[in-house]
Amino acid sequence: MGDPGALGGVRKRDGRVVAFDAGRIRDAIRRASFEVLADEKQAADVAAEATRGVVDHLTRRYGEGVADIESIQDVVETVLMSEGHSRIAKAYILYRERRSQVRLAKAAFGSRDDLKLSINAVEVLKRRYLLKNEARRVVETPSELFGRVARHVAQAEADYGSPAAVEEAQRRFYEMMRSLEFLPNSPTLMNAGTRLGQLSACFVIPVDDSIEGIFKALGEMARIHQTGGGTGFAFSRLRPRGDVVASTQGHASGPISFLSIFDKATEIIVQGGKRRGANMGILRCDHPDVVEFIEAKGRRGVLTNFNLSVGITDKFMRAVVNGRDFALVNPRTGRPSGRIKAGALFDMMVNAAWRTGDPGLVFLDHINRHNPTPQQGAIEATNPCGEVPLLPFESCILGSINLARMVAEGRPRRAAATVDWDKLRDRVHWGVRFLDDVIDVNRYPLESIADVTRRNRKIGLGVMGFADMLIRLGIAYDSPQAVTFARRLMRFIHTESLNASAQLARDRGAFPAFRRSIHAQGGRRLRNATVNTIAPTGTISIIAGCSSGIEPLFAVSFVRHVLSGTRLFEVNPWFERIARERGFYSRQMLADVAASGSLTNVKGIPPDVKRLFVTTFDVPARQHLEIQAAFQKHTDNAVSKTINLPADATVDGVREIYLAAHRLRCKGITIYRYGSKSEQVLSMGEPNAYGQGPSDDLVSVEDDYSGGCISGLCDF
Numbered sequence: 001m002g003d004p005g006a007l008g009g010v011r012k013r014d015g016r017v018v019a020f021d022a023g024r025i026r027d028a029i030r031r032a033s034f035e036v037l038a039d040e041k042q043a044a045d046v047a048a049e050a051t052r053g054v055v056d057h058l059t060r061r062y063g064e065g066v067a068d069i070e071s072i073q074d075v076v077e078t079v080l081m082s083e084g085h086s087r088i089a090k091a092y093i094l095y096r097e098r099r100s101q102v103r104l105a106k107a108a109f110g111s112r113d114d115l116k117l118s119i120n121a122v123e124v125l126k127r128r129y130l131l132k133n134e135a136r137r138v139v140e141t142p143s144e145l146f147g148r149v150a151r152h153v154a155q156a157e158a159d160y161g162s163p164a165a166v167e168e169a170q171r172r173f174y175e176m177m178r179s180l181e182f183l184p185n186s187p188t189l190m191n192a193g194t195r196l197g198q199l200s201a202c203f204v205i206p207v208d209d210s211i212e213g214i215f216k217a218l219g220e221m222a223r224i225h226q227t228g229g230g231t232g233f234a235f236s237r238l239r240p241r242g243d244v245v246a247s248t249q250g251h252a253s254g255p256i257s258f259l260s261i262f263d264k265a266t267e268i269i270v271q272g273g274k275r276r277g278a279n280m281g282i283l284r285c286d287h288p289d290v291v292e293f294i295e296a297k298g299r300r301g302v303l304t305n306f307n308l309s310v311g312i313t314d315k316f317m318r319a320v321v322n323g324r325d326f327a328l329v330n331p332r333t334g335r336p337s338g339r340i341k342a343g344a345l346f347d348m349m350v351n352a353a354w355r356t357g358d359p360g361l362v363f364l365d366h367i368n369r370h371n372p373t374p375q376q377g378a379i380e381a382t383n384p385c386g387e388v389p390l391l392p393f394e395s396c397i398l399g400s401i402n403l404a405r406m407v408a409e410g411r412p413r414r415a416a417a418t419v420d421w422d423k424l425r426d427r428v429h430w431g432v433r434f435l436d437d438v439i440d441v442n443r444y445p446l447e448s449i450a451d452v453t454r455r456n457r458k459i460g461l462g463v464m465g466f467a468d469m470l471i472r473l474g475i476a477y478d479s480p481q482a483v484t485f486a487r488r489l490m491r492f493i494h495t496e497s498l499n500a501s502a503q504l505a506r507d508r509g510a511f512p513a514f515r516r517s518i519h520a521q522g523g524r525r526l527r528n529a530t531v532n533t534i535a536p537t538g539t540i541s542i543i544a545g546c547s548s549g550i551e552p553l554f555a556v557s558f559v560r561h562v563l564s565g566t567r568l569f570e571v572n573p574w575f576e577r578i579a580r581e582r583g584f585y586s587r588q589m590l591a592d593v594a595a596s597g598s599l600t601n602v603k604g605i606p607p608d609v610k611r612l613f614v615t616t617f618d619v620p621a622r623q624h625l626e627i628q629a630a631f632q633k634h635t636d637n638a639v640s641k642t643i644n645l646p647a648d649a650t651v652d653g654v655r656e657i658y659l660a661a662h663r664l665r666c667k668g669i670t671i672y673r674y675g676s677k678s679e680q681v682l683s684m685g686e687p688n689a690y691g692q693g694p695s696d697d698l699v700s701v702e703d704d705y706s707g708g709c710i711s712g713l714c715d716f
Contacts, residue, residue, distance in 0.1 A: 008064040010072065017066055025076060026051040032092040035580055046085060053079040114141040115178065120703060121543045123562050128539060129189045143178055145189065150174035152193040156437035160508050169437070172430050182431050183540040184399040187228035188438060197443030198227035199397060202383035206392035209237045209332065214258055218265055223445045225269045225277030232280035232390065234380035235259060236311060239332040240288035254289045256296055259303060266305040276305060278384040282362055284311040285345070288328045288337050294348050297358045300678050307384055309360040309668065310349055317662050320346045350655045353671055360670035361658055362386065367667050370636065372529040373456055375516045386668040387533050387640035388460055393448040396458045397438045400537050401427050404465035404546045407472045417472045425496050428461065432500035435459035436527055457511040460533025460637050461497055465546030467553050471574045476611050477552045478619045486630035494634040497531035533637040541706035548707030550631055550641055552616045554682060555597030557590045558699040575613055582606065597684060597699035616644045616707070617674070621657050629664035638667040642709045645673045672710050681705040
């Protein structure tokens with residue numbers, strides 16, 4: 001709250017005059033005090049006393065005039081020194097210096113930041129999301145971006161309530177985004193309130209078995225990519241290579257040949273001038289060309305804009321486990337065209353994934369057991385990262401809650417932190433409402449997509465910052481407790497998401513296809529056919545300053561490559577905070593950590609801290625999978641998670657992961673063995689399997705990497 005007895009205003013560095021807020025001074029002094037005293041109550045007492053002195057000093061000097069921000073900070077230093085808090089004053093001065101360096105760096109990059117985001121977050125926003133004029137100059141700030149999105153999405157409220165409801169929704173949407181507690185998928189941030197107006201990230205386009213159908217799908221893909229969406233395709237309906245083509249008496253070239261055409265088209269189309277599109281290609285395990293599909297990415301530079309997954313059936317998995325043959329079926333005739341040993345085919349999938357990261361598996365029968373609208377047809381494909389199984393011509397809007405900001409600090413400070421369940425419930429309800437509103441204001445690239453999307457109103461509210469939340473709660477990612485907590489957390493989110501959707505259904509009506517859905521059998525009216533998804537939050541995690549999706553930390557300390565050769569040194573903020581509090585912080589220690597990303601072999605770090613800050617390659621594969629399964633149990637769409645494996649992982653290890661994923665009732669599974677691709681967005685500081693590596697021995701990442709999919713096709 002501002003103090004009406006002190007100052008008429010504060011002149012910011014950009015010249016704007018804003019109301020004086022003594023609370024901001026108190027918070028800054030409290031942070032510096034806590035860094036020195038490591039006691040929340042003492043820090044709060046010092047901050048309260050010193051703030052009173054600062055306000056008195058400013059009142060005497062300026063009365064009801066205006067003071068510039070630098071002069072106010074000088075007064076803070078003076079008051080702290082005069083009250084005998086020299087060590088706290090030094091900590092405050094160092095904080096000022098760090099902030100000054102960050103401002104200089106942002107200015108050097110030409111970035112305007114009104115939210116005190118990280119340098120890289122501002123750079124990502126500048127490159128992808130902030131509006132630009134015809135000269136390609138940025139014309140909005142981060143907070144103005146969130147204001148643009150909130151205004152546009154809240155327009156949907158006019159159809160359901162009063163003007164006051166529109167204003168309230170706009171305010172809440174803006175506050176959630178500005179505080180980085182919730183962010184929608186990238187197309188919403190890019191396109192809300194613009195001419196494009198296409199806000200969905202995920203689409204599935206059918207590919208019919210005809211030249212006309214194939215190239216129609218290609219054109220539809222192009223339109224979606226232009227507007228920032230990603231596309232998934234099932235190529236399983238296409239007749240196999242060598243099959244007869246009655247109209248020409250020729251022979252079919254098979255689905256893999258058409259995959260390459262889709263890939264080349266994707267290479268040409270840049271999404272809104274900001275990034276290339278991404279695709280998912282799926283082929284059923286019983287398609288006669290499945291072996292060619294499995295080996296499709298065995299050569300470097302092939303299908304680089306596609307993730308590939310084999311569509312797996314329960315029948316196939318039973319044949320694998322029981323050592324039986326398996327029939328391949330021509331989709332044109334529906335008749336068997338040959339047989340293959342199921343175990344041998346499965347081994348081909350495993351070996352190809354070990355070598356290249358592709359294919360993943362999509363468990364079609366399990367997906368369709370949970371298909372909310374089975375009368376509209378079976379689900380055959382997913383979006384590019386696998387977390388949203390969709391019907392043909394269906395799209396889905398995604399958004400993620402930042403779990404790192406859903407934690408309440410312990411009191412006193414050294415007491416254990418806890419989940420702020422009330423705050424989380426509130427953000428879930430407003431997140432569901434935001435995503436439901438997006439469906440109404442969205443400008444769809446095809447009328448067929450608009451029809452199916454509005455009929456089912458699927459949304460996917462997910463999470464990011466799960467690893468950060470575990471750290472704040474004192475739970476190691478690779479512990480049994482983490483799995484138990486993940487299950488409890490997602491059960492809560494799913495329950496509240498359904499509650500929010502049910503409330504919207506009471507106020508606005510159920511989704512149009514409700515009466516023919518599985519929800520009608522349960523008797524609970526819902527506004528949305530699905531409510532939750534766990535997505536691989538890429539750049540939105542960087543903006544929010546948190547870990548990606550439900551992935552573990554990829555490193556504790558590392559170098560990030562931004563712009564043309566610029567390198568930024570980054571440290572996990574929770575680790576830096578603990579290191580300073582407990583007295584083992586040093587530049588040398590951070591450099592040692594950055595050499596491997598992990599704390600395992602770094603001296604001078606307490607064992608309990610090493611235990612808490614495990615990184616992706618410290619976590620056993622089975623634990624990665626258990627975390628995925630825990631979230632999937634209470635997620636009605638699917639979970640995107642990459643099981644990252646070290647370079648020395650074995651083929652047998654990959655086989656066990658794929659088998660276990662089916663047993664644990666995951667809807668899909670993706671693995672990536674470090675170094676198995678010639679290009680990857682994370683380098684651990686040594687040459688990869690292709691003999692290529694960084695120029696130094698530090699862990700390094702590309703500018704838009706936040707964790708998870710090292711291959712770089714998971715950024716939505």
